Amino acid sequence: xxxxxxxxxxxxxxxxxxxxxxxxxxxxxxxxxxxxxxxxxxxxxxxxxxxxxxxxxxxxxxxxxxxxxxxxxxxxxxxxxxxxxxxxxxxxxxxxxxx
Numbered sequence: 001x002x003x004x005x006x007x008x009x010x011x012x013x014x015x016x017x018x019x020x021x022x023x024x025x026x027x028x029x030x031x032x033x034x035x036x037x038x039x040x041x042x043x044x045x046x047x048x049x050x051x052x053x054x055x056x057x058x059x060x061x062x063x064x065x066x067x068x069x070x071x072x073x074x075x076x077x078x079x080x081x082x083x084x085x086x087x088x089x090x091x092x093x094x095x096x097x098x099x
Contacts (some may be wrong), residue, residue, distance in 0.1 A: 037098070 046069075050056040054072050056064070077083060084092075 047056075047058060047061045050061045050064075050069065051058075053076070061069075
């Protein structure tokens with residue numbers, strides 16, 4: 001199964017629901033987190049953050065460059081506070097393992 005076919009949302013063949021078109025009822029659709037730590041999960045969470053925090057619509061999120069997304073995120077970090085570096089992230093991962 002291709003990545004695109006596993007991400008199809010909306011009506012299936014000839015307007016039928018995906019289940020009626022032979023798709024699994026538990027098939028992932030855009031906007032639904034998989035819960036497996038995948039890129040799709042991270043993107044869904046980040047798109048939601050951009051929507052809530054910055055009022056971005058999906059097309060604005062998906063059309064943004066990494067720098068355009070980072071700019072408003074940087075504004076959320078208080079001035080003078082250092083961003084998390086690789087060492088801090090490693091210590092946090094060790095202290096709070098997810099797996």
